[in-house]
Amino acid sequence: MSGLRVHDLTFSYGEKTALDGVNFELTAGHFCALLGPNGAGKSTLFGVLTRLLSAPQGTIQIAGHDLTKTPRAALAKLGIVFQQTTLDLDLSVRQNLSYFAALHGISGHAATTRIDQALDRLNMLERADEKARSLNGGHKRRAEIARALLHDPAVLLLDEPTVGLDAAARSAITEHVHQLCAEGTTVLWATHLTDEVRDSDDLVILHRARVLAQGVTCDIREGRPLQEMFLDLTAQSA
Amino acid sequence: MNAYLSSLHAIVKREALRFVHQRERFIAALVRPLVWLLVFAAGFRAALGLSIIPPYQTYITYETYIVPGLCGMIMLFNGMQSSLSLVYDREMGSMKLLLTSPLPRWWLLLCKLLGSTAISILQVYTFLAIAAAFGIVMPLLGYLLALPALIVAGLMLGALGLLLSSFIRQLENFAGVMNFVIFPMFFMSSALYPLWKMAESSELLYTICALNPFTPAVELIRFALYLSYNGQALVWAVLATAVFTLAALWGYNPARTGLGKKR
Numbered sequence A: 001m002s003g004l005r006v007h008d009l010t011f012s013y014g015e016k017t018a019l020d021g022v023n024f025e026l027t028a029g030h031f032c033a034l035l036g037p038n039g040a041g042k043s044t045l046f047g048v049l050t051r052l053l054s055a056p057q058g059t060i061q062i063a064g065h066d067l068t069k070t071p072r073a074a075l076a077k078l079g080i081v082f083q084q085t086t087l088d089l090d091l092s093v094r095q096n097l098s099y100f101a102a103l104h105g106i107s108g109h110a111a112t113t114r115i116d117q118a119l120d121r122l123n124m125l126e127r128a129d130e131k132a133r134s135l136n137g138g139h140k141r142r143a144e145i146a147r148a149l150l151h152d153p154a155v156l157l158l159d160e161p162t163v164g165l166d167a168a169a170r171s172a173i174t175e176h177v178h179q180l181c182a183e184g185t186t187v188l189w190a191t192h193l194t195d196e197v198r199d200s201d202d203l204v205i206l207h208r209a210r211v212l213a214q215g216v217t218c219d220i221r222e223g224r225p226l227q228e229m230f231l232d233l234t235a236q237s238a
Numbered sequence B: 001m002n003a004y005l006s007s008l009h010a011i012v013k014r015e016a017l018r019f020v021h022q023r024e025r026f027i028a029a030l031v032r033p034l035v036w037l038l039v040f041a042a043g044f045r046a047a048l049g050l051s052i053i054p055p056y057q058t059y060i061t062y063e064t065y066i067v068p069g070l071c072g073m074i075m076l077f078n079g080m081q082s083s084l085s086l087v088y089d090r091e092m093g094s095m096k097l098l099l100t101s102p103l104p105r106w107w108l109l110l111c112k113l114l115g116s117t118a119i120s121i122l123q124v125y126t127f128l129a130i131a132a133a134f135g136i137v138m139p140l141l142g143y144l145l146a147l148p149a150l151i152v153a154g155l156m157l158g159a160l161g162l163l164l165s166s167f168i169r170q171l172e173n174f175a176g177v178m179n180f181v182i183f184p185m186f187f188m189s190s191a192l193y194p195l196w197k198m199a200e201s202s203e204l205l206y207t208i209c210a211l212n213p214f215t216p217a218v219e220l221i222r223f224a225l226y227l228s229y230n231g232q233a234l235v236w237a238v239l240a241t242a243v244f245t246l247a248a249l250w251g252y253n254p255a256r257t258g259l260g261k262k263r
Helices: A042-049 A071-076 A093-103 A108-121 A137-148 A167-182 A217-221 A226-236 B003-021 B023-044 B062-092 B094-099 B105-133 B140-167 B171-187 B195-201 B203-211 B214-225 B231-251
Strands: A002-013 A016-027 A031-035 A057-062 A078-081 A155-159 A186-191 A202-207 A210-216
Touching: A002 A042, A002 A186, A016 A042, A016 A057, A016 A186, A016 A202, A016 A210, A031 A167, A042 A057, A042 A155, A042 A186, A057 A071, A071 A078, A078 A137, A093 A108, A093 A137, A093 B003, A093 B094, A108 A137, A137 A155, A137 A167, A155 A167, A167 A186, A202 A217, A202 A226, A210 A217, A210 A226, A217 A226, B003 B023, B003 B105, B023 B062, B023 B105, B062 B094, B062 B105, B062 B140, B062 B171, B062 B214, B094 B105, B105 B140, B105 B231, B140 B171, B140 B214, B140 B231, B195 B203, B203 B214, B214 B231
Parallel strands: A031 A186, A031 A202, A078 A155, A155 A186
Antiparallel strands: A002 A016, A002 A057, A202 A210
């Protein structure tokens, strides 16, 4: 079953093409790393997948819902962690989550229960009443991931979620998100860091607006270190 | 609770919390019109003689004349300030959170608009209470009748703010908004002087003032405070609100490709 399907997606900023006929498909419940150097088009792809941008060509299906034809049904199935933090720093973690829950039509007792569950899932329950401003980078990210899971999305998008985090926080968050896949969530994890990609993960390599490779990581790297293969591949197409 | 209502509640609550957290903003919003009222108006009292014009039935002091204009000023600043907060939201990314909600975008933006209007009205009533404490009082019922006028004016100026925020890319541009939107709108209106005075100086300026959508907003408040009704002002204000709102919704349309655009 397909979690996320992107077909022939094209987008440009004026003359500059940011996505050029991008195609890929994510199997439900799989972790897929979207690997690409800076400027590859990852953030644009996220903009289009979240409907902040509208692509003139191509289709996107999120858990079977077409984003252009039924945007609201598609967005309801989507959890998003943006690259920049989107927490309101003056509000507590719980207030941030309950604001988001309301934006998804969840309120009252249902919201409280889901917030507790989501925070617990990310080991953040004891920090629920702390102001977002007082959290460290890793905990802010976890709060954002917990928030993105509140409405039980089928697909979770994370745009370079480990930027600016130390090694321990990075590995904890990577581990948490892999755990989510084991529980059935489809994950698209954008990164430019090859060490965040596991051999068993699915992989899409994006470079200069195009998909250069896709498949299971260990098949793509063919016994070579991923970093080396990635540098070669992006150098060849440059 | 219905999804629409719960989102409205959450967005308005967030606006209110933000406002409470920024105490300086509340004080600044009050000090500005009070300086105009208690200092500027006192100084100009002698210089500006006012004849009896509707809705006033007798000679009034200049302080009394500018109160509705200053109510409008509070709403104008608040509308622009909430647009500033939207630009800030967008730079900080929290606007993205709002716009990726599965609820219709027009509804979410409308909730934002209602939130900022509610804050404006709260500020205006606080200002009117302080003005009353200084002896500048309106008819009692006028305070109540002004509410619908304030709602219309607040929505119009909030919608203008929303529209501007869809085009402003960075916070720094707010100085431009100040120079090119707030000041011209405020000075080229009936807030500080009746328009017939402007007509005596320049017909062109008079026409601009009459067309300025801030003028009907101020007149609507002025008439309502004095228990009368200005149909023409209402039509103009509602029309301007509709135009600004539709343009703002267009501005936030994903197909316009503005929101995720790299700066």
